[in-house]
Amino acid sequence: MKDILNMTIIQTRELLLKKEISSVELTTYFLERIKQYDGDISAYIKVTGEHALKMAKEADEKIASGGKGQLLGIPLGIKDIYCTKGIETTCASQILRGFVPPYDATVIRKLKDEGFVHLGRLNMDEFAMGSSTENSSFQTTKNPWDLSRIPGGSSGGSAAATAAGLCMASIGTDTGGSIRQPASLCGVVGMKPTYGRVSRYGLVAFASSLDQIGPITRSVSDCATMMNVIAGHDPMDSTSIPQPVPDYTAFLGQDIKGLRIGIPKEYFKDGMEEDVKKEMDSAIALFEQQGASIVDISLPHTEYAVATYYIICTAEASSNLARYDGVKYGLRESGKDIIDMYKKTRFKGFGKEVKRRIILGTYVLSSGYYDAYYRKASKVRTLIRKDFDDAFKASDIILTPVSPTTAFKIGEKMEDPLAMYLSDIFTIPVNLAGLPGISVPCGLDRKGLPIGLQIIGRPLDEALMIQAAYVFEKERKVEKIPEKYK
Amino acid sequence: MKINKEVVEYVAHLGRLALEPHEIDMYTAQLNNILEYMDTLNALDTGGVEPTSHAIPVTCMLRDDLVKDSFTVEDSTLNAPEKIGSSFKVPPIIEVEE
Incomplete structure (x- = not known):
């Protein structure tokens, strides 16, 4: 198999369309990697191998007859929270054991319409409640960068599988940071789109005014490809926004000259690890070198x-x-x-x-x-929203760390729920305000653990965030896959 | 103390949760700790502030009233732990005098 793990979905799709590789070969490659490595990581609750190979075979047939789906033949891992027709959907809870949905979530239908291959169901905190994936009732997922540490949560299975190369990409959900925080702690890209950008129909609900679906990928390019597929209005979700969706991939490679980047002083107080602070400082410098201007802003109700x-x-x-x-x-x-x-x-x-x-x-x-x-709390939420409204008068995007620390040890915060809750301090305000946020890898700390940079945008401004994230990714080359899984 | 064991038991009843005695103790201690932290919000003056229930303003979406296919009864009851024919089976709700 070619150097698939370092290729984007767009590049892999070209190989598939040119028939240099087949989807069955590609799917077999990932299924073998799962067999080889997932015993240690435990990212998958269930591998749907037979089903995946059947979907891959169908994709190959479609390619042979001129099919062009954006994900045609691409193997993805799915957080076990999306209703998927005929496949057990558990939310990592004993209470949903054996539940086989009679329908597909809109997101699953969209992925199917573009020809994806369903590798399996990824682990998560039960009902997406948690920041470490330790609340799964089935298994504890480990961080591929250090197996004694948590992968973050609640989409910990999705982030770990993506980081260890056990899928081309995955999807997760984010209620208070559940895409961005695990993406950050596992060193991959994770986007929480604007509330209402992606349909929640068929998503098992946790907190309906906050939940949002988004991709976890190894590159910003893949994030754009996945967003192209999943974003858009859906009459089945009354909170989905009836606005057209841009081609996000068209923003890859555009410069950021003149972009105003806000740095909120409240995010750079005590409690942040020294290495996180250091990488943030160099990230800010990098954006300045690329022609952006840095603006000091305040989000007083953080x-x-x-x-x-x-x-x-x-x-x-x-x-x-x-x-x-x-x-x-x-x-x-x-x-x-x-x-x-x-x-x-x-x-x-x-x-x-x-x-x-x-x-x-x-x-x-x-x-x-x-x-x-x-x-x-509903009134304070108004004040938090207003903070962002004010900040976006002076800036186009906002830059913060995703998490004040890198991945913590398994078990470290399980007996202290409040300490666990506080680990989401930088991601939560974004959900309360309904804004889009993306986590982009920005370096490793002295222990060799990934650090993530968060870019926050105005409502429906995901394209600008992808544009800025792509510039950063291109300049600040960070290892996406730990050495032992290459 | 913000809440005691009796309140935790009562709220668990409202939420239809049975709890073991040791769980009641654990949750009482943990929830006190969490609620104390939440009291930090009282430092803020929110007089005159409108509450937010949805961050992105949601307008009532209407659609045409068209007849469309829906789930079949078989599909809808497919996952029922207990059923009689096409109906969900539940324990008695109304007591019957013998």
């Missing part, structure tokens, strides 16, 4: 974002997860009456963190506490 987020997301989660009642799908435990059946089913089916969030979310919505918590 320190309130984590508290605001964990009130809003748990409130929405407690409501969304009411659907797991042992009646329509998934697990059922028997009880003496219906309430007892609900309680026993949910006791057995949900993990620790999910229960914690249901209790917290129910509490902040309950009579007597609603105003003090939920309503208060």
Whole structure:
């Protein structure tokens, strides 16, 4: 097999269309890599090998008859959170064990329309609740850069599989950082698009006003290709934005002369690791060399974002997860009456963190506490949004780190939920404001662990972010795949 | 202390969750810690601030009322843990006097 891991989807697709390689060969190559390396990493909950080879064979037939899909024959890994017809979809929860959706999520349908190959289901924190993928009820995924460390979360399986070359690319979801933070900790590219840019129809819901779907890839080019496929209005999701989608790949290679980059002083306070700070400084210098101008900005309500987020997301989660009642799908435990059946089913089916969030979310919505918590948080959310509105008057994009630290050790934060929550401090404000954000690898720390740079854009300005990220990636060449997986 | 064990038990009941005694203790301690942190929001004056429920303004989307194919009953009940024919089967909801 050619040097596939260093090729973009666009380049690989050219090889496929020229019939220099076949999709069956390409798929077999990734299935063999999974067999070889995933025993250590545990990124996949389930490998759908037979199904993948069948899809690959179909793709090869389409290519032979002149098919041109943007992902025709390209093997992808899928976070186990998208309803996929005929394939068990678990959200890494015992309560959804055995659930086989009778329909495809819009995103899955779009990937199928472009001819992708479904390699398997990627691990995640149960119901996407977590920052380390340790909350999966099936397995703990390891960081390919250091197997004693977490890959980030909740899309930890997607980031780890992409970083270790166990798929061409993957898709994840991001409610408070669940694409950008694992992408950063695993050294790959992850984009959370504007809220409403990608349809959430068929996505298992966690916090509906925050959830958004996006790609995790080894290059900015692949991010653009994947965005071309998944973005766009969908009548099945009433929050999806009825706006045309640009060709994101057209922005690859355009310069950034005159671009105004905002640096928020609140993100560069104490708590940031020295090496993260160092790489951020050199990233800022690089953008300046490329003709951008640096502007100091302020996002004064940043320190309130984590508290605001964990009130809003748990409130929405407690409501969304009411659907797991042992009646329509998934697990059922028997009880003496219906309430007892609900309680026993949910006791057995949900993990620790999910229960914690249901209790917290129910509490902040309950009579007597609603105003003090939920309503208060919804108002602070307005202030956080306004911070960004003001900042974007003076800047075109905003630059921050994705995470104040590199990957932490497995088990390190499991007994202290608040410490775990605080690890998302730089990604959460973006979700509260509904903005797009992208994580781009910007270097390794002294332990050899990846550091990620976050670019935040105005609503629907993903193209400009891709443009800036591509310039950065081209100039600051960072290793995407750890040595032992090359 | 923001909340005690009784409140955690009551809220778990509202959320239809059975909990083991040791879980009630654990969640009481952890939630106190988290709620204390959330009280930092009280430092902010939010008088006159409108709440945000969706960051990107959502307008009510309407579509034409067309007859289209939908899920079949078989598909809709495919995953039911227990069913009778094409119906979901649940424990009794209304008590019947013997």
